[in-house]
Amino acid sequence: MQTPAAARAIGFGPFRVDPRTRELRKGGSRIRVPEQSVRILLSLLDRAGDVVTRDELAAMLWPSDTLVDIEHGLNSAVRRLRDALADSAERPLYIETVPRVGYRFVGTVAVPQALPDLTAVEDDDAEPRLTTGTQAESTVARVMSSAPQRRWLVATAMVLLATMVTIAAWRGKRTEGAAATARPLPVPLTFEGGLQTDPNVSPDGQWIAYASNSGGNFDIWIRRLSGGDPVQVTQDAASDSQPDWSPDGSRLVFRSERAGGGVFVVPATGGASRRISPRGFRPRWSPDGRHVVFAEHVLTGLNLNLQVIAADGGAPRHWPGRSLGAFGWQPRSSSVLMFASLFGPFEPTLESWTVGAASTTRWVVADKVVGAFRAERLVVVAGEELIPSSDLSSLYFIGASRGTRALWRIDIDATARRVVSGPHRLTTLPEANNANLSPDGRRVVFDGSARNAQILSYALSNEKLASDPVPLTSDVVHAEMPTLSRDGRAFAFVLTRPGSPDRSELVGRWPGESRDRTIRVINEPGEVLALPRWNSNGTKLVYGFVSNATEPSAQQQLRIFEASTGEDTPLTSAHAVVTMEFPSGWTPDGRHILVASSMYAVGKSAIALLPIDAAPAAEHSRRPITSAADASLSAAVMSPDARWVAFRVRDFEGQAAPRIAIVSARGGDRAAWTFVTGGIEPADKPCWSDDGATLYFTSGGSGAMNVWGVRFDAVRGVPVGEPFKVTAFDGPGTHILSDIRVMELGAGGGRLMFPVVRPKGGLWMLELGAH
Template sequence: MTSLAGPSAVATGTRTDADGDLRLGTGTTFAARISPDGRWIALDLLGVLWVMPASGGQARRLTSDLFDIAQPDWSPDSSRLVFQSYRDGVFDLWTVRPDGSGLRQLTEGPYDHREPRWSPDGHTILFSGDASGSYAIHTYDVDSGRVGALTDGPGQEYEPAWSPDGNRVAFVVDNTRIDVVDRTTGRRSTHVTVPAGQVIHQPEWTPDGTGLVHHLTYDGRCHLMRGDTPLVDDQETFPFRVSWLDGERFLYTADGRIHVRSLTGSGTRTIGFSAAVTTRRPRYTRRRSDFESTGPRPVRGIGSPVLSPDGEHIAFRALNDIYVMRIGRAPQPLTRDHWWTCDPAWSPDGKRLAYSTDRGGTLDLWIRDLDTGRDRQLTDLGTRAAVSAAWSPDGKEIAFLDQDGALWTADVASGDVRRVFTATFEPGRPTWSPDGRTIALAAVKPYSARFREGLSQILLVDRTTGQGRYVEAVAGRSIQTRGDDGPVWSPDGRRMAFAVASVLYTVDVAEDGTPVGEPRQITGEVTDAPSWSGDSRHLLYLNNGRLRLVPADGGRPRTVAVPLTWTAVRPPARTVVHAGRMWDGVRREIRRDVDIVVEGHRIRSVEPHDDRRAGQRIDARDRLVMPGLIDMHHHREMQGYAYGDRQGRLWLSLGVTTTRSPGSPAYHMVEEREATRSGARIGPRYFATGEAIDGPRIYYNFMRPTFTDAQLKLELERAKSLEYDLMKCYVRLPVMWHKRVVAFAHDAGIPVTSHYHYPAMAFGGDAMEHTGATNRFGYSRTVTPLGTGYSDITDLFVASDMARTPTLFGSTTLYREDRSLVEDHRVRTLNPPWRMAALRESADAAARTDQTARRANLRAQVRQALDIFRRGGRIVLGTDAPIDHAAVSLHMNLRAMVTYGFTPYEALVTATSLAGETLHEDLGRIAPGMYADLAVVDGDPLTDIKDAANVAQVLVSGIAHTVESLLQPFSETPPADSRKTAGSSVLPPVPDHPANRKFWWHGHQYVETARHACCSG
């Protein structure tokens, strides 16, 4: 790859290739506690336990990076510290002496144990935990190790605090109040309450036991409060308990430092600290993508394969089509068109195939008669999608999901539809009981309403009552993904099949789907997407890009050959783009009146314009040509099912020629990559991973819950076989496994990203997603609630060269005065109705509500990114689309960056040359040898950043698309005879269940259907 200057061309700092030891003197969102004897301060900076003298100075590390600790507390005699640690994939309590000796684990098991508090008499440790299905306050007896329950009310109860005499315990309930329980009488009372929207954290009793000090966040402010009175309101206080030096003075963390104040005084004393950490820059040979080889390549992107009832045929998704293959023969394409198709489903008699396509305008169910070859559109829902089809055993109905995850049925004869069950978050494909009374599907069941993560279990929906109930597939474990990994009911009704821990299981079930007996493991190899033969004797599944058949009772599997190949699309031999003005993605200057000569996939030369130059011509003499934009964070398949063929076209129409997904369903990711590279689907160039590797608890359907070392090996095997372009470690993956993933991926030439900057920086991680986003601790260590980051963020990003993708969700506040893209013709045409409604609602909300606090937060985040960028750090643009609106959000991110400090040139570099350099591909620049990914725009984006959206034409790998050609399929109304009206009836709302409850993350409500779920992607 040709070297380029990257940010050093625009920044005041420079990069080096060396690892570095840094001494940090400020920190972001860290806690500190002074020892009862007044000699020491313990702090949890960067997830490491440190101890330093109470007067300040050099901090001494007590735990390794692998322990990932938080919120230390001293024993009354100052001889030990207790803390929570995520070392083993759940939060447990540990103790250690202040000299680092005597490290001991106190709790274990599948549940989280957080926020330990040592009792005044030293015999008991309070903590919060979720063993009861909600957060409650528990006790740990130091002498015996017994755990007991202190409180377990209907709300989420956490962050306990002892009164000085040990008789009372205060704790937070649901973010908005502090309750106190008397340990002697059991009497409970509320001492502090705040309105919804304000958030309480971390109460602590005053030394005389007469009052409580707590942290309060509201309206973009963070205060320490005593009752209703602010104690500290002139600093950005961090949301942790104060620590008492005596009856008047308290220690707390704020503005990146440790401070001391008095209850009655006004002065502040700062206690300085120095903590030494080491960063290691990634050193490995990056694997390069092959976009140009002309030879045939085997198809590995086999999506949603299903075995026919007779066991002799397989239908699957590949290369932007549905293929039907008689085993032993070549697959045959079903549609041979450009429309999006997905989710094939055999009728019980094997004569028809249902599938979803947007051929009629939006994603609906269609049925193909396999004897006659005729198609019939079954649904025409207009305002919602219809995907994940499953036939009823009698062939009279088809169950399906809409884009929000609600369960519906369609009458095959009439097309009438009926909602069966409310929306759950990203559920799996439905499956029917033999009597048609029960529909089962995979759905997430959170451990509590405080945090959204849980297990993907089997949700059994009774069609006659509308009631749903959860049952476990394998005790304490998740179904692997809530996509195609089951459950799948056997046709004889006796068993269900599903993938758990990356292998195949079956379990006997009762008529209503209740498991009977123990699950049986059928395979020992990587297994995905099981389906049954009609006689219930065999199971088909995917294994690392190949189809396999195995006897349902176990045995040796055999490979089913799929003789299907694809070849890379061939661009015109020679194209000449006459640019009146050209920005190359690196220099500040604009060149004028040049020809960009493209041969095949790449730019051959950039020369003064010459009318005599041969080749296919693109006339941009009155326009500016620039590198196509690169979105470094999106989830193309996450809602691709809802967008259909529109999604890729929308990105291109707004100048986005490359996207990178740090989390997608693995086989659908490979299908998308092969479909776009072969030209079967129109869309940007595509880099992606499969499902992010997660710990035992998950939320999204495109995360892989991981339970053991052996399973992690299988997950890595899948990644290597399917040639992931990157790997992502998600929120609940233990640091030890994160480190193993980095080592494995780098050996294979693959970069690794996550939501965490440290300790990933200590073992050579490549990137971090978001400014902060979801964190297993419930708060971010890379950004405060007000958007601030201190030297432990900025210095470390500069030193490590780790790429950071801010994904500025607050850019939606700009809709208040800038709705230009909301009403843009391209956006209105290429968004499906439900996404367009959501976009308009987002813009309307920005206009009708006070955005002051969110603007201040956005400003702080942008300025943090700008500091890193101008010092030579690696900031690249990403959006979390399509959760945040595809393509539109990229331009709103650019506009937010410029609004709050970036120059247009600097902002554009993050989405062009620096992004291309971070990908280690020949992208993001206009220069000889680079890929011909270009955007032709009106105006001058280097002067007015809004002009970057004024796209008239794009080239992707030398293939040109005009905006008109991209919009054309959706600009025309489909013929009347291809559409039909489907009736609908909706059942009454179903009872509450855990997948639809509210989740709390550092004071912000996350509802599983709300856009804020994006903060985890």
């Protein structure tokens, strides 16, 4: 009998599984998953749309005389399969649980380009390609003439024909007895290895421009939406990305790291590139082609500092006030739109700014829309494009909700400047990034690459990275906020598993333990874990905890975990969240915690010390170190000799980007600060080397975010020489996690570690239809 297990590699979503080698791949990269999990996947694919019972799966995996806990073993194998697919039991994309019965595959199964002989041996490394016209028709004929026919295979071949000939929407198809999917499914547009990202549809709707490293380096490419070979537009040793077509389709504006970085323009068919700004990310043409809007950086959690310049260059005009969301031009106007919602209140705000005006206009958001954002816990991803429909009846954006990034839509009344309905989720893939709308409003293209952060550790020598990275976490899960004890023996981080968005785990490893252990689990949507910090010898861990984060009754507390006993006790009393209070470090003797909050000085932001022997109400025994009324202070860390404190300063006026400053540990006002960095490039996350002779920090204003260092004179308390680059990340490929709120540096034992994202995947297209 011919089954999927006997055929060539089977595709679904961005995944392909080879029944012969039992290898699961995504975007050409192999995903490590236990063999039992792959066998379960193949059984479900073999009967796609039908229920496969737990008894059937158990009988397939374990002979009747096997001594094994079958219930636990089956649950574990399915869980590992879901982790590998970034799937969720609560909102399944592929593996649906039928309670007390078994499982059903609910995704859409794809087939490779050619199926001349379903039993023929094919190249294992070949990727599926699009077929068109008679090729697709002959494929369908051959499939339907094979016997016995599989319902899933016939249905899939028909979908393939419809997709490749008409570029119509894929819709999930189940066999009889299973309900049809109501939401259109996206179609893959690219199948190359590496990463294709930043898609942008041409004004005539015929072409797509995008960034790809298929040639080894990130360059700008164009290709027809209907298929065909891609055409390379730029060829430079530095990374080029984020293209946008001019309104007449003759040029592309893009971000490049060449010549120090900036915004460039190039003819759409290729040729000489010209820089129009030495700074800028996510550039977008105005509707009349006369201006370009861009962000100074795209670091999540920081003001984007939007600017508008003439298309030929010149002095920029700045968005008045703070810009923290997705942005784009309003059709047929000289106004820029900004849509945002922040973690915590999840309250959406929409503003418009007519270029050159002194202020922005705030739109009204209907109460039901605000309620829906809060119910979905939806955050508009800052720095992404805000995409208006041509008639300005809807806005499309990338939003993060419950651990996934998806394409969403809100509906607006532009005349009344009002958001009237939404949000409506449009994609169901685990990830959606960098979306763009076709001119006719019928199709959205986006990058579907997974973007889990993985913590990497590097050995240090003479202040530089001296080794290849050692991964400390898996890339199947998302890891952030790493911390390392000064002796390098204790390590901790916050973990989120795909498919479990309301669950986060504080995980650690410390002396005497041979493996990672879960310190605390958060299962409630309103609970937040933040900024774990080991003391110098890895015996105690302090962290912040917030309950009811989305409610007026929200409370916060600092807690200390004792590694030797496993006890978790309060350092401070639980108190209302007037302003956030999180730990940022320990004193070298382990007797005090450094904290930053405006709770500790009336009308000011302050850095203070909390004595741990004053627990469980240490806030009442605080000792201020420094404060400011005109700036926000955070991320304070004490030097190993306990003489100096480095911290982050974000001025409310005058300086656009946060800076790193140093003050004596004995205390002092602003006049006593020494600034390590300037105010043009955003700098954050100060971190001392083991000997205190180097201060590391992150910066990413003029290019991709990287780790930097500056030498430090511990006697005089001043930096020595200019800051130097420690890492060399460049462009949209492998990069440091750009969410500055949860991106942390850890240093100790001669090592430096931080979370890194290594996206791989291609471009997708979604037919919107009528809404």
